[in-house]
Amino acid sequence: MASRPVAPLKPSTKARPKYYDLNLLNLPMPGLVSIFHRITGVAMFLFLIPLTLIILQTTLQSEAGFAAWQGYFNNLVVKLILMGFVWAFMHHLFAGIRYLLLDLHIGVDKEPAQASAKVVLIAGLVATVIVAARVW
């Protein structure tokens, strides 16, 4: 069978259409894992790093500082905020492990990638619940 001549590809002069779908719920699971990985990373950079250093400093400096943080940790609102950070940490951790495995070419096909994304989303929530149960 004779092959048809193929027209050479010319770069389009038209502006490419832009389409931003900002609704996170329309993302497939690996996309959700990815955007949460980003958001949790930035949130931990902005808030968890300084918070951790402040807590480490005040709890090591004096017994009064240690007792003060014990008091804060008993506050319900503080506990809830901390559980938010625990989720951020856990999600980032599990998503990161998934990316390390993907780097090693483990689970790069569509089905295992979708399954591992689901595992990451659930594991982050389960780990948060376990820590919360331990704290309460």
Place this chain on the structure above:
Amino acid sequence: MINKQPVGAHYGWKDWMLQRVTAVVMVAFSIVILGFFMLHGSVSYAEWQQLFQNQLVRILALLFFLATFYHAWIGVRDVLMDYIKPLWIRLSLQVLVCLFLIVCSIWTVSILWGN
């Protein structure tokens, strides 16, 4: 020709690799720290103070924090490169992030060895 920018990724694999190496370091430490708190439960001030008197604990803690700060630098830099297009705004923010993390590193040393 590649249009190199002063706030680019330096076009190498070093940061890519270090992002992963620091991640593995943090995973190892996180398991130890989380395990300690999940098993040990509440800690008294004396025990807490005692723990950080140990030179090895201090050095390992510093290693963990430095890995975290370097990891944060690469991560935030990538996010800024994706979303902040004007060169000077991006460069300014990257410098701020860098300075903040350097301050955090010095602060960490002063916390661990200052008490």
